[in-house]
Amino acid sequence: MGRVINRSLLNTRRLSANLVTYPEGHRVMRHNDPVGGGSYYKLNFVLVKPAEGGVFETDRVIFSLLNRVILFRPDLYDHSVSAIQRGKRVLLSIALHAPWGD
Template identity: 80%
Template sequence: MNRITNRFLLNTQRLSVNLVTYPKGHSVRRHNDPVADGSYYKLNFVVTKPAEGGVFETDRAIFSLFNRVVLFRPDLYDHSVSTIKRGKRVLLSIALHAPWGSADQQ
């Protein structure tokens, strides 16, 4: 199986911006991303959608536009990506680890 390519465009303590390429055959199993403190937000832009498969799913999105632009809380809600059967999935992901709130306050 081909490898994921993850280009770090910006990486600070609170904010990261990555350009991630997921190849054919790849999937992301259902999981969440807990944080020790604060809250975690992700804004994902699907730059290249696979010809088949590679569908993002989450228990709850704050905002979703045609499943191509999605804002969600990966610390609170499970999320996954189905197997990419044809093509590749290229994602611009902006992640914010905010100092306010926490998962146990939700």
């Protein structure tokens, strides 16, 4: 199994953008991403879907288009990605840590 390649495209106090490549065999265990205060939003664009596996799952989404463009709250809801059985998964992930809400 290869390693995850995470390229930071933008990283500020409130906004970040990463290009992430997940190799065959990788999976993301069910978890959430707590923040110290405010609200955390992620907008994920699945640029390359694996031929088999690598399915994103979460308790709740704000918006999903064909399971390729997904807006969700990783601070509030558990999420995971099933094992990539064949191919790779490439994701453009844009995260916003907003000062409002909890």
